Amino acid sequence: MTTEPIRVEGDFPVYFRYTVGVAGEKFFREIMENGRLVASRCSSCNLNYLPPRIYCERCMSRLEEYVPVENEGTVEAFTITHQDAEGNPLQEPVGVALVRFPGAYGGLVHRTIDVLAIGDRVRAVFKDKKERTGSILDIKFFEKIS
Amino acid sequence: MSKHLQKPPGVPLREEDFEAQRVLSVMYRPKMRYSWATGVAIGRFLKGLREGKIIGTQCTHCRRIVVPPRVFCEWCFRPVNDWVDLPDTGIINTFSVSYISTDTTRLKTPIIPAVIEIDGTTHAGFLHVIGEAKPETLKIGTRVKAVWAESTKRRGSITDIRYFKPAEWKP
């Protein structure tokens, strides 16, 4: 009788289809149709949520007002990644930034084509309208504003 | 409730709404694969199956012989180290006739899952399938015997037993 432990292999054969939700419909359709960002506004707390939500997390009011947000923002944090989601090395490293936008509570994490520093001004570069599908990838990347 | 909740919130969608792209959605296909260490008890159970044997354990305090084996008794929480070779016969404790497969598609030929109470245990058993049987002839209490895969094909898996089939009781 061998003493090596037997291992049992298995998988978990599920995949997912996430609805973007009520607020998500507004956010992604604005990106798809108009190439612009929107936030949802809580006037009691004076907060503009980006990405938008249908509720204010502070006062739990229902939010129905959407306000435009400029496509240009400021880099709050920046990194360069060299590995993919499974830890394999990337052919080309990818820049990733957390971008804050004036007047908005929240921000976006996205790819960058430049090496950035905290405080740099950046702008979202969108795909051509006919290529947009209502996805966060309708924004191709953020580029530095010189 | 009638005051507050006559019109409960919620926007129901139909499958067609996705197909027609009336709603936006995001797909994600994770790759989730596992390699589980069997542990002491199941490791030994599976090795037993590879050798064509069913192995259980006995808690001498609770006077219980159980299969699948375990290294502690979940009743009295004492460690267990008495291993017992069990016969490969038993009775059907419960069974079903299933027309749905593991990936939720419909089967033409049903699978017959059953809990087999193994002879020599204290009403203990495990899940398996019945073969070489007409579903209408099966009952709770029907005697069954294991049909094993050929010894060269056994790998240390529950499928080393191909299925249980109804068998005559031989005293």
Next chain:
Amino acid sequence: MQIKKRVAVVGAGMTKFMRRAQETGKELAFEAVRQALDSCNMRIEDIQSVALGSAPDAFDGVHMKGEYLLDGAGAWGKPYSRSFVGGGTGVFSLIHGWWHVASGLFDTCLVVAEEKMSSCLPHPQTAFLTIFDNMIERPLGPNLIWIFALEMQRYMQTYKIPKEQIAQVAVKNKRNALDHPSAQIAQKVTLQDVLNSEVMAYPVQRLDISPVSDGACAIVLASEDVARKITDSPVWIDGVGWNLDTTYWTNRDLYFPRYVANAARMAYAMAGVRNPRKEIDFAEPYDPFDYKELHHMEGLLLCRKGEAPKLTAEGVTERDGKLPVCPSGGLLGVGNPIAAAGLMKICELFWQLRGEAGKRQIPGDPRTAVAQAWGDLMQIGTVVVMRG
């Protein structure tokens, strides 16, 4: 056992139960919370703690569902925790919230239960594959329905119960649900419809099964002195109980859920209920399948073992019967978003005991009721006794 404060339910709210909701899980949670707060004119600032229940992260495909749902559940910046005990979660989340207030630690607690199963493909049932032992059961290619079929078969054969008596539960509950505004598939089905429906895994047929759902419910709990300031008719949580068996389900006799009985005894003892058959005015046991209502009625000690089918056949469990069971329409009629389903039953107790159940209202003046949920590998019984 020392309970510091008596706890009351003072508000309740829920969403529709739907096969696929547009709302994200967070949005569903928010909608239920908003309804619950509005029902008792409270603000989120009045809520001191939040207890959430939701089923495996695998349904939604998000990481750490509790944390994900937090902001929609009103828990931003508050003490917050999530519980999960499979299908038992709905009633257990109420017990989890009850701890917060009964211990004296908080005066108010918001309990939220949410489920968005529709994100999981090819079918939410696939997420349940891991319910089977990864090593000695999954290689057999099982389907979740097997579990129910095997338990149902054992229960039926132990007492020689004709399928008609079991199918009657589906007829009753789906009809009861016609009066529930949140119901997903309330409909008039006949006994013949159920008996003629497609065999999934004998003896389980299609109409024996509750539907897959998205939905959320929320409950507001308050300690005694605070409760009386919020509402004139608080509904008291007088007894709680929870009990689990092991995953060695093939070593048990499945004809009787002893873990439900253990949980029920714990709850009845706390509530001072000595004779449940006489003292319980109506019950909401967990009914993901029709036979489960019967199985659980016996587990809740509301009748003798094997007697539940006869009571159903005699009409005792109809809304105008001596012991109404699932007046809401249950999971079979309203829907089964795993965690939220149990909390829906708590909502029903709340509304019935206050005379607010509208067309579903049980006649007479029901005072004492029991709700129960059950889950996973036939492991957990969670029981709550409430009095209005």
